Amino acid sequence: MAKIAYILLCHKDPEAIVLQAERLTAAGDYISIHFDASAPLADFRAIRDALQDNPNVTFARPRQRCGWGEWSLVQATLQAVRAAVETFPRATHFYMLSGDCMPIKSAEYAHRFLDEHDADFIESVDFFDSDWIKTGMKDDRLIYRHFFNERKNKRLFYASVALQRRLRLKRAIPADLHIQIGSQWWCLRRRTIEWILDFIRQRRDVMRFFRTTWIPDETFFQTLVRHLVPETEIQSRSLTFLMFSDYGMPVTFYNDHYDLLLSQDYLFARKISPEANELKARLGRLYAAHDVEFRVSNEGQSLYKFLTGRGRIGRRFGMRFWESESTLGRKRELMIVVSKKWHVARRLLGQIRQATNLPVIEYLFNEVDTALPDLGGIQSTLEKRTRHRRALIRMLFDYYETDRLIVCMDPGNLDLMQDFASDRSVTRFLEVDCQFSDAYLAGHARRIGLAGEQTAPATLERLLPTIRNDLIYETDRMRDAGFEHHVRLSETATDEDNAAALSDFLSIPGDQALSLAQTERLFAD
Known part of the structure; x- marks a missing residue:
């Protein structure tokens, strides 16, 4: 039977983290927690003290100071993965979560699902040929080295890229890698995780490359899984349900989304609003429940698009200038x-x-x-x-x-x-x-x-x-x-x-x- 080691990256709300860890481990699973080193030390100590007697909980060491788009996020994930591999030898699957995630199926359903699907679940599509990246830089993420955080040091970030372009300092991508991109929320089998850890110990060149790419959490695991695992054993999808608005921001779920979430073909969902206490309580009880039948209809994405699109009435396609004065003919x-x-x-x-x-x-x-x-x-x-x-x-x-x-x-x-x-x-x-x-x-x-x-x-x-x-x-x-x-x-x-x-x-x-x-x-x- 599947035993899941959850890899939890978090940086706030220690009470919610404790509840999440207790909920997930009560079903017999494990959790490895990385709490951002930039967050208050008192919050980390509160989490550690509350969970120190739980044998199914471990902590990543050392903790990283994480920044959006930086290698530090991948490093934190690897620290948590290593801790889970060493501490939980019976874990069969490793599932990435954030502090905003909640289960939308029972533990019983999740275990049965993983038992029936012997595959790695990770969204991974071709970096160059796909349209996964909608806006912003694309090739520049890889072919130039990124030493500054775009959100914290915007001027230095773009000045560094401009200088490298001017000096023609493009770098080569490791020749044997076919770069992939996708969601960071994956679920991988133990064998795959062990292969990845072995690979990065041997391939220092690959580690040096990804350390200075931009937003590597969307490419690192996605690329290595495709490199190491047969394609027939990969399902290019996440098991975590998430949606994005037209502005590229994650959609937040509230108390009245309970039925919608349960009907989606996923095991978890993010992001759950911190104020959605009723929703979190119901989902927590659901995870521990037995013999629950789920009616999966999977209409969440299309329903959200339909409801948010109402009222945005406009012209979908504008006419070309040569058509603006054209006519079908007066007599027609x-x-x-x-x-x-x-x-x-x-x-x-x-x-x-x-x-x-x-x-x-x-x-x-x-x-x-x-x-x-x-x-x-x-x-x-x-x-x-x-x-x-x-x-x-x-x-x-x-x-x-x-x-x-x-x-x-x-x-x-x-x-x-x-x-x-x-x-x-x-x-x-x-x-x-x-x-x-x-x-x-x-x-x-x-x-x-x-x-x-x-x-x-x-x-x-x-x-x-x-x-x-x-x-x-x-x-x-x-x-x-x-x-x-x-x-x-x-x-x-x-x-x-x-x-x-x-x-x-x-x-x-x-x-x-x-x-x-x-x-x-x-x-x-």
Whole structure:
């Protein structure tokens, strides 16, 4: 059975550290603590005195003064790892934690999970080819030597890099290493840890290299694990659930995140708010519990993106300068069918195509696999279609040799609708107004990743009003836009009213429009 030695890096809140150590060791596991040497000595003594009689606790020696982005963080980790390896010979796994982490599964679940997965869990992707680094320096982290802390000595940090560039003091990366990058929160098997410790004793050149790289905690273990362990035995993911905001800051979890955290496919989560006492107490009890069944739906990332993105309405892609004055053509009519229920719009378009023989394009700005002719590559990606929308529609008019074209759009594409409505051509809108049952909304949440098949009904029930309000908000924005040629086809309207809307939209006789309005099961889910 798996026995975990937790590697805990911390620098504050001694009471919380003691509670965390007692909680983790009560389940039969171990913990090796490195408490930052820059923190008050009294805090360290309080932790040591409270835990000195616990045989499953050890401390890293000597303690390091740690700084963000410095080698000292890796050195502190290695000190704690060495202490754990020597003190706990029965430990089978070594799991990196911070003082802000809390378990989101029971110890029983964690042990069973590690028993069933004989692998090292560490996020590690190619340093140079991946887009893991979003902003700031990239290659310069490695090819120049970094002696100053960017946060503490910003001027010296950048002056040093500038001087090395000017003097062309680039250095070589150790030839046999393929540099990787990823999260510092890993879980490694004992054999892997022993291989790493042996490797660094033999390879002083590698240690010299990483000591002067920038933010080595994101590259050191990630690179060495890939260098030493067969790829088939590595899972490039962390077992610690964490999210980042648009500003690159870690998302903090509070008392009302309990159900969300439990449903994620991870063993721990960070960062838990220091004030979230109720959450910490519940998670502490959970770790010691037995026979708990977890419904893993793993929708946390997409749900956070959805909820934080609401209200940030703007243009996703700006037009190129050569498109700003382009037009589809004064004599042309672009007819846009707008529906959140895509299957309803497709059903209607099929009938319109048969009745009018007009060219019809489905959700070309929403689905990459929408059937489109070859237009020289402009149709190849959603980004290209959106960025060059007027050129794309103009080419479709030319391809079909027509002055009337029907396309489908999602209500969320308001920026596209407004752009086409401002064109010199005639733009008509047919809004398909559908009813949304709770069952449909639940299915919609699963389709777009806001919920999973195992999402708890109570969690889904709390989410549905937000989704419903979001759909209503999209519709209201479209109606508030005040488009000149805007008619509505409604699930609750009579066939005669819907026929009038279709007749106006398509410019067809009333009897033909009535036949379309009476399409069998037009609004059925």
